[in-house]
Amino acid sequence: MDENAPIKVYMTKKLIGVKPDDTIQEACRVMVEFDIGSLVVVDNGNVVGFFTKSDIIRRVIVPGLAYNTPVAEIMSKELITVNVNTPLKKVLEIMAAKRIKHMLIEEEGKVVGIFTLSDLLEASRRKLETAISVE
Amino acid sequence: MIKIAHISDTHITSGEAYKGYAYDLIANEINTLDYNLVIHTGDVTNEGLREEYERASYELKKIQKPLIVLPGNHDARNVGYELFQKYIGPLNGVYERKDLVIIWTDSTIPDLNDGRIGGYKFHWLKEKLEEYSHKKFKIVASHHHLVPLPDTGRERNVLFNAGDVLELLLKHEVNLYLCGHKHVPNIYSVEGLVVANSGCTSCRKTRKGDVNSYNIIKIKDNGKISVTIKRVTGDTHKRDFTVKKQRIFIPRKKRLFRIIQISESNVSDRIYFREKVLKNAIKAINERYKPDLVVHCGDMVEVGIERYYAKAYALWEKIKGEKIIVPGHNDITYLGYELFREYFGEPEIIENGDFTFIPIISAQYETPIGVVGRIGQKILREHLKEYEDTFRVIIMHHNITPIPKSREIGFLEDGGNVLKILTDEKANLVLTGHGGNSLGMKIEQTPIVNAGSISWELHRNPFGNSFNLIDIYEDMIATFEIQATWGSRKLLGMWKSELPRPFGRGFLLHQEDLPRDDCQIRHEAG
Numbered sequence: 001m002d003e004n005a006p007i008k009v010y011m012t013k014k015l016i017g018v019k020p021d022d023t024i025q026e027a028c029r030v031m032v033e034f035d036i037g038s039l040v041v042v043d044n045g046n047v048v049g050f051f052t053k054s055d056i057i058r059r060v061i062v063p064g065l066a067y068n069t070p071v072a073e074i075m076s077k078e079l080i081t082v083n084v085n086t087p088l089k090k091v092l093e094i095m096a097a098k099r100i101k102h103m104l105i106e107e108e109g110k111v112v113g114i115f116t117l118s119d120l121l122e123a124s125r126r127k128l129e130t131a132i133s134v135e
Numbered sequence: 136m137i138k139i140a141h142i143s144d145t146h147i148t149s150g151e152a153y154k155g156y157a158y159d160l161i162a163n164e165i166n167t168l169d170y171n172l173v174i175h176t177g178d179v180t181n182e183g184l185r186e187e188y189e190r191a192s193y194e195l196k197k198i199q200k201p202l203i204v205l206p207g208n209h210d211a212r213n214v215g216y217e218l219f220q221k222y223i224g225p226l227n228g229v230y231e232r233k234d235l236v237i238i239w240t241d242s243t244i245p246d247l248n249d250g251r252i253g254g255y256k257f258h259w260l261k262e263k264l265e266e267y268s269h270k271k272f273k274i275v276a277s278h279h280h281l282v283p284l285p286d287t288g289r290e291r292n293v294l295f296n297a298g299d300v301l302e303l304l305l306k307h308e309v310n311l312y313l314c315g316h317k318h319v320p321n322i323y324s325v326e327g328l329v330v331a332n333s334g335c336t337s338c339r340k341t342r343k344g345d346v347n348s349y350n351i352i353k354i355k356d357n358g359k360i361s362v363t364i365k366r367v368t369g370d371t372h373k374r375d376f377t378v379k380k381q382r383i384f385i386p387r388k389k390r391l392f393r394i395i396q397i398s399e400s401n402v403s404d405r406i407y408f409r410e411k412v413l414k415n416a417i418k419a420i421n422e423r424y425k426p427d428l429v430v431h432c433g434d435m436v437e438v439g440i441e442r443y444y445a446k447a448y449a450l451w452e453k454i455k456g457e458k459i460i461v462p463g464h465n466d467i468t469y470l471g472y473e474l475f476r477e478y479f480g481e482p483e484i485i486e487n488g489d490f491t492f493i494p495i496i497s498a499q500y501e502t503p504i505g506v507v508g509r510i511g512q513k514i515l516r517e518h519l520k521e522y523e524d525t526f527r528v529i530i531m532h533h534n535i536t537p538i539p540k541s542r543e544i545g546f547l548e549d550g551g552n553v554l555k556i557l558t559d560e561k562a563n564l565v566l567t568g569h570g571g572n573s574l575g576m577k578i579e580q581t582p583i584v585n586a587g588s589i590s591w592e593l594h595r596n597p598f599g600n601s602f603n604l605i606d607i608y609e610d611m612i613a614t615f616e617i618q619a620t621w622g623s624r625k626l627l628g629m630w631k632s633e634l635p636r637p638f639g640r641g642f643l644l645h646q647e648d649l650p651r652d653d654c655q656i657r658h659e660a661g
Contacts, residue, residue, distance in 0.1 A: 005261075006268045009306045014629040015383045030386055034613065035624050042383055085268045112380045118623070126599035129620040133409040133592075133600075 001120065003089035010088055010120075011105045011113030017042040020049065020072035024060055027051075027071050038102050040111060041075045047111035049075030052102055081106040084113065091115060137235055140165045140173045140200070141350040143278075143315025144335035146209065147191040148181035151339060157347040157367055158337035162197045165349075172230075173200045174237070176315040176333055177207025177278030179223060183215020188222040195223070203230055203239055207278040207316060208250070208292075211243035227256065229263055234271035235354065238263045242277040242294060250279025250294040250316070257296065257303075264307040272354050272378075275304055276313040281330055282536060282578065283547070285555035286343050287317045290545035297537035298574075304328055305576075310360060310378055311352065320348050320364040322374045323558070325536075326576045326628075329376050331362045384629055388609035392490055394528070395426040396603040398568025399588035401465060402447035403437035406592075412600050413450060413590035416619040421455050423622070424604060428487065429454050432568025432586055433463025433498065433532030435479070439471015448478045459485055463532040463569065464498045464505065472500070482530075484518070489634075490607075491522040495531040497547060505533035505569070506548040512556055519560035526607065526634060528564045529557060534585045536578065538570030540595040546570070557581050563632065564605070564612065571595040573603065573616045575628030582612055582630050589619050598625055609634060 002009075017040040018027045027039055031053065041049035051059075051074060059065070059074040080098060082091050084107040095103055095117070105113035142161060146152045165173055179195070180187035195202065206219045206226055220226060226241035240260055242250040252260060260275070267273065281297050281304075283290045294300055304312060305326055312330045319342050320334030334348035335341060351363040358378040365371050397416075401408055420429065435451070436443040451458070461482050462475045482494035495515055497505035507515065519527055533547040535554050546569055547553060557565055558579040565583040571594035573587040587601045588594035600619040605612065614627040 005265055006307075008268070008308060012626055013382060014626060016629075017383045017385050019385060033386065033390070035615070040383060042385060045381075045383075047383070107380055110381050112382075121623075122597045122599075122625075125618055125621055125623060126597060129412065129599045129618070130592075132620065133412050 001088070004087050006085045007082060007088055007091045007105055007115055008084040008113065011084075011115040012119070013113050015040050015111070015114060017047070018071055019043065020075075021070045023068045024056065024065070024071055024074065025067040028056065037116070038114070040104070040114075041071055047079065047104070049077050050079055050102075050104060051075045079104055079111070081111065083107065136356065137171050137232065137354045138169060139352040139354070140170045141176065141313050141331065141333045141352055142173060142336040143176040143333035143349070144178040144207065144318055144338050145175070145191070145194070146178055146181040146335070146338035146340075147194050148187050149190065150181060152181045154337045154339055154347065158194060159197070160367055161336050161347070161349055166199050170200050172232070173198055173202045174239075174276055174313055175202065175204040176276055176313055177205050178209040178315065178338070179204060179207070179219075180210050180215065183210050183212040183218065185218060188215070188218045192222040203228070203237060203276070205239045205276060205278060206241050206243050208243050208248045211245050214245065216241070216243065216245065227259065229267070231267075234356070235274070236267040236270040236272070237274040237276060238267070239276040242279045249292050250277070252277065252294060252296060252300055257299065261303060264303065264309070268307065273307065273309045274311040274313060275309050278314060279316050280314050280332055281312055282323055282325060283545070283550035283554050284317050284319050284321050284332060285551045287319055287551050289548055290550040292316065293537065293543050293545055295542050295544070297543045298539040298541055298570075298572075301325070301537055302539045308380075313352075318342055319345075320350065322362050322364065323578055324376060325578050327379060329360060329362060334364065334366075382629075384611055384631075386608065386611070388611075390606050390608050392428070392526075392607040393424065393426040394566075394605040394607070395420050395424055395429045396432060396566050396568070396584060396586045396605060397429065397589045398432040398586035399434040399463070399571060399591050399594070400431070400447065400450070401434055401437040401588070401591035402450060403443050405437060408437065409590045409592060409600060412619045416589055416602055417450065417453050419617070419622055420602075421453075426456065428485070428492065429456065429458045430492070430530055430566055431458070431460035432530060432566055433461050434465040434568070435460060435463070436471070437465055437591075439465070439467055439469040439474055441470065441474060444474045444478045451479070457485070457487070459492055459494060459530060461494045461496060461530050461532055462498045464503050467498050468501060486525075489525050490528065491525045492528045492530060493518045493522070495529060497531045497533040503546065504544075504548055505546060507531075507553050508549070512549065512552055515553065516556050516560060519556070519562055523560070526563045528566060529562050530566050532567065532569055534567045534569045534574075535565065536574060536576055536583050536585065538572045538574055538585060538595070540572055541570045554578065564607075573598070573601055573627055575614045577628065577630050582614070582628060582632070584614050584627060587616065603627060607632070
């Protein structure tokens with residue numbers, strides 16, 4: 001891991017999204033199908049919102065919202081983004097300061113990627129695998 | 136707009152290799168047309184000799200445009216790399232112009248024809264890409280090729296660390312990689328990176344009776360890039376590309392087919408074989424992923440002996456459902472050639488509804504180098520044509536695209552021709568399994584997915600042992616690597632995919648693992 005490398009090197013460049021009028025249930029199906037923890041909300045090619053699994057727990061399950069509520073009603077509309085050329089170290093600092101685990105990455109005003117903490121966990125997974133695979 | 140003339144392999148010498156009239160023709164054309172810049176991707180001279188460099192320095196002055204020249208393997212011969220700096224210029228460098236940066240590196244190895252962007256230089260390239268990260272257009276240029284080229288005879292001399300270099304360029308969203316070396320003009324789009332090989336500008340040694348040529352590169356402010364191969368005969372072949380930054384997928388259509396792709400299980404009694412990990416993965420495949428087909432891309436056993444085959448067969452039988460396996464080079468060592476067929480049978484084409492799975496044998500006796508062969512290539516093309524109205528999945532052992540963290544030595548001897556057939560015929564998916572690391576990339580219209588090792592400790596994958604999950608939807612293909620022990624996922628690739636025709640009945644919808652209408656994420660009529 002190189003802390004000075006731009007975040008574009010570490011981000012996921014292909015995003016999975018839903019449309020604002022898709023229901024929460026439909027969005028959750030997409031999350032389950034692709035085993036992902038967050039979705040961007042896309043309207044006319046622009047990212048207009050974002051939400052994570054924990055947003056669903058806090059904004060849907062706990063208040064008891066109907067599952068057919070459109071995602072537009074529960075998504076975060078004020079997106080926290082950093083530029084694609086921001087060094088990894090700086091991105092981690094911002095994530096820590098804002099206490100967020102997902103960061104959207106923008107370039108020329110368009111969301112082009114996402115960076116999550118799990119992107120950094122590869123090495124530890126491998127070490128644990130080695131530890132338990134010894135016969 | 137910036138217009139670049141990309142020349143290569145001039146092979147300037149007083150000997151027969153050099154065609155002075157071809158050089159003068161192209162140099163004059165470059166001077167009279169509106170090029171902003173010229174890049175020469177190496178092999179300026181034929182043997183790296185002093186008199187050749189003296190003449191080259193004179194010949195290059197004929198080009199009255201800004202000129203970037205980098206060294207090729209011929210220039211490095213006879214310690215010519217020292218003379219290159221004296222007569223031509225720096226071996227590595229950076230050129231900036233408005234939104235554009237061009238970074239060129241010396242990829243030569245003294246006295247060898249092979250290529251390498253070795254340790255320090257790789258680090259330098261990485262630093263430069265970080266430094267110029269903000270530039271809208273990025274070009275990297277080196278002499279040696281990155282992906283196998285057609286019509287070059289045997290595939291060789293690719294950069295030893297082509298996998299790492301390719302990964303670096305893709306991560307940094309480089310727009311163009313310019314190279315020469317093989318005297319074959321070629322243009323490939325690799326996950327949005329345009330890899331442009333220039334043919335030879337003035338060397339007698341052309342391939343397949345071709346003529347001398349150079350490439351024309353246009354970069355427009357609106358993000359459009361075009362590459363034109365221009366031959367001295369006047370013939371042109373142009374390709375247009377759009378730089379696409381945003382790749383968002385909104386799943387709307389049905390999942391049609393699920394494949395689990397495995398490789399390098401290397402069943403044995405060696406300590407490196409992780410039986411626990413393999414059994415854990417088999418359990419997950421059976422209970423969680425429930426694929427329509429399990430594909431093993433070879434190296435089922437570590438060596439071809441009866442004891443290992445018996446053990447491998449018992450494990451393979453535990454996987455439920457339809458399966459297909461092609462032999463890897465380990466599988467046919469010793470008695471393996473016989474044993475593979477005894478235990479697993481001859482791999483045969485599987486027709487499953489609108490999907491066709493075509494196994495291609497590439498493993499050879501006692502060598503990690505694979506070959507499809509000239510007859511094999513014909514058969515491959517015929518199969519791709521025969522089944523062109525179905526979704527065609529090619530299954531083979533040897534990787535065609537270079538694998539990160541491995542020393543790439545051209546593992547598929549005829550990889551260049553095979554890749555050309557696959558991309559020409561627009562194979563819908565290619566599954567390979569050599570190199571011990573996972574990779575997913577689309578070359579032209581064809582997604583190519585390599586599997587890492589599922590249960591062999593000697594792998595090259597920072598993610599650990601893994602297998603791939605490939606879901607084919609009506610409008611896209613999503614490929615994830617699944618960590619064999621933990622089940623955590625990592626996206627390998629996601630590509631828009633057009634089916635050969637609207638599929639009718641016959642596809643399989645798998646809904647057991649999800650609520651009733653789950654796979655139809657939201658099917659929009661029409």
